[in-house]
Amino acid sequence: MDDIRLTTDVLDVEKAVQTVTDPSCGAVSMFLGTTRNNFEGKNVVRLEYEAYESMAEKQLNRLCLDMRQKWDLHNILIHHRLGHVPVTESSVMIVISSPHRKESLEAVQYCIDQLKATVPIWKKEIYEEGDGCWKENKECPWASKS
Incomplete structure (x- = not known):
């Protein structure tokens, strides 16, 4: 499933x-990505x-197929938030x-790395001062390497 x-x-x-x-x-593994305050x-x-x-x-479904080809997995759940995610709440x-x-x-490790590199989901950090900044996933092949 x-x-x-x-x-x-x-x-x-x-x-x-x-x-x-x-x-x-015999195993259930999990990753939670949460909003940090800084x-x-x-x-x-x-x-x-x-x-x-x-x-x-579509990309998330492809990722599931890819993981099933690499490992013997039973169930896969991938939920990602959209909209506003306050500090300490989970985004993914x-x-x-x-x-x-x-x-x-x-x-799980492979999934989060591939999700960040291939799935078209974008994140903007909103700061206490009121401004914000769109963030680039360093895993993306097109990300600027600094």
Whole structure:
């Protein structure tokens, strides 16, 4: 089962874990990306996400297929917030179950790296001073390398 979702709702960790848990699996691995309150000396108050939704969903489904070719995985859940995400709330949640821990742990790491590199979701940091800055994912092949 693949559960892909772009949402403005708060991400529900307990429900996600219940969704991917299966009696045949000995591992459930998870990554939560949360909004931190600072960046390069500036106080961050929230993140704002936008996406090219239809393409993002296609890319996320391709990513699931790719991971299933690389590892023996049972369930994959990838939920990403859109809109405003306040400090300490989760923007992205990846939860993967597998018969053994190695597969799900490796797949979670691969998933977040590939999501940032290939899925058309954009993030803007909003600072306490009121200004904001669109952020470039360093994983993107077109990102400027500094």
